[in-house]
Amino acid sequence: MAKADKTATMTRLHSAARLARTALASRLLAHGFYAGQDQIMLALDRHDGLTPGQLAARLGVRPPTITKTINRLQAQGFLEKRASEEDARQAHISLTDAGRDAIRAIEKSVRKTEKQALKGLDKKEQKQLHKLLARIEANLSGNSEAEAAEPAEAAEESEAEAETNRA
Template sequence: MEKTEDISFGYLLNDVTLLFRKHFDRRAVKFGLTRAQWRATKMLYHREGLRQTELAEYLEMEPIAVGRVIDRLQSAGFVERRPDPKDRRAWRLHTTEQARGVIADMEDIARGLRRDATQGIERTELEQCLAVLNRIKDNLQALDQQAVNAQED
């Protein structure tokens, strides 16, 4: 019997991710937002006033990469930086009226893509798949923590 470690799935996960991104970007192009920009906008919409470093943590991205995303969103009129009233050196991020105007449409695009991607898949199957993927993610994050702990010792 084959062991779980003998089943290769990394390339499949990568392929699914790339295809999901490609199809989302195709559908969302009319709004001028990439998937990364959409994720940041949606996060800020639900958590107005985050600092850039906090947003990076939520998105599980490097702060410098998030900074580039925010720069583009600000240039496009979707996000604005406002001074932090408690820290003169810091900025708080807020969505603009323009961003709030496309949130529902972007969520419809995401919902439609999820519907198309899960065609023929029962809800219980998807829930089981997500549970397994979350356990894999937890295992990989534990490896990260072990590496950090080893460096500190």
Template sequence: MQVFDHPAAEAGSSAGSPVGDKSKLDRTEQGGDASLGAVGKKVRPPGSRSVGWALVQAARLHRARTGDRLAKIGLFAGQEQVVQALAAAGTMTMGDLAALLRVRPPTASKTVTRLAALGIVERRAEAGDGRIVRVRLTETGLAKAKAIEHIQEEVEEELLDHLDKGDRRRLRKLLRRATKGMAEAAGTSGQATDLDAELDGEDEADALAP
């Protein structure tokens, strides 16, 4: 790791000292905080005050915790979303699945192909139009869906442990709104827009409930 020394150390080095500020070097070798800048302030990661940075950190930890549990049932993080969508819908076209998950069709297709190889989903051409492919869970897939539901409940509780009911409701609504904006910018909003409105209505009803 690069250590940013005080300017005085550079001056000492240019004057012929082979190690510059030796006391500074000794402190670093003894486990001193290498993240301290030239004026003794701790260096923050770039963008650490942005909403996006905080969101990425939470998402990274959430993904890691989910991934560890999914690995125990033979899945990778991201695959569980397809399984859950199919568990709720029963059967879906590839286009509808991609729109619901807000991903591009090739991305959804690649995930479905991998799940099919594991015997978790099966694909069938639409009767009368072979260009339309429908996807549904197998018996193995249905069992995986139940295991995934339990995993997500555990990780969700970890994620929201320090938030009260009102904070949780507001966070869900704000994240849906932010996601909608990003999806529109990427051109992947699809039918999820109607779902967002429905979920916002449910949150408002919960807030008014005694």
């Protein structure tokens, strides 16, 4: 096996991820969002009222990174911070009405990018790819396959719900 072949899978995986991020970033920028802001917005759409620490843990980033992005989104009018009733030092982050309205643009950008990325793959291949990517995520994060399947199932439910809403 040639030396280049030993890294071909990781090279392809990295390239596909980079191209997907670039395509999505371009679409999001048209709506005034920068890389990473969409993930915070979508996380809050699913679980409103999270603390910055909870957001950081869910998204796998450092708290200072989350704090900077939250502040930018708050300045744009998409998020608001509220002091916790239990501990005034702790803030809970919520979407504003403008933030909830912006979710539709973010989801549309994600759907268009996904459609572009999956062009030419039938439903069976898409489902297989989804399962394989979940397994790769589990391998790299140290989680079991069962733990990786949970987000995959949630994503399938979310997609089914989105299809119903579009109909």
